[in-house]
Amino acid sequence: MKTALIVRHVPREGAAGYLQPIEAAGYAIERIDVASPDFADVDLCTPDLLIMMGGPMGVYEQDIHPWIPLQIEKLAARLEQDLPTLGVCLGSQMIAAALGAPVYPGGRMELGFAPVMLNGAGAGSPLRHLDGIPVLHWHSDTFDLPSGVELLASTESYAHQAFRRGSNLLALQFHAEMGEDPRFEDWLTHFWADLDIAKQCGIALRQDHADHGPAAVAAGRAMIGEWLSGIEN
DSSP states (O other), X not given: OEEEEEEESSTTOOOGGGXXXXXXXXXXXXXXXXXXXXXXXXXXXXXXXXXXXXXXSOTTOTTTOTHHHHHXXXXXXXXXXXXXEEEETHHHHHHHHHTTOXXXXXXXXXXXXXXXXXXXXXXXXXXXXXXXXOEEEEEEEEEXXXXXXXXXXXXXXXXXXXXXXXXXXXXXXXXXXXXXXTTHHHHHHHTHHHHHHHTOOHHHHHHHHHHHHHHHHHHHHHHHHHHHHXXXX
């Protein structure tokens, strides 16, 4: 059976809605937290599929989080081999860094449900399932577009919302996996300072989650399912 490894930077940010299409594609899923002592010994080139999820830390906070340069080094080795890799939010920023692009604070908190704007490449990619669908955004960091990749989507706040390289690499800044996972309440509790920065009301965000979450997850699952069907092992 094919193997998929989910790298979690914090336990409350897992694969959520993306689990269903990954399992449906025939992958046996394993997980590892970067805080685990075992993470230092993990070979990120071993699994057939690597999924890296989000987290509140910045790629540039390597003095605070010594696992970050280790992860980037291991990830760069995997990307050099063009092995199937998906990055979400912080995971997408890790991919950008591993490909040599700078990652930095964007100067603005993007938080809430809103659609991404697909360019021509995005409309012809698995992201087509997201067209017009509000998905969750929750970040303030961004990155320069790495060389050799194809930009797929943007928002008014941040130009680099998604990119791919060939069939095997997909990086998503937004959270189309979130919309039905009860851990959303943990996000509201643990990341409450972000709501103040973004001038967002927690009650309104809960309502948006209820209103838009199911459609976001359905579109996200369709997107990931189509991407997985096209990867080259």
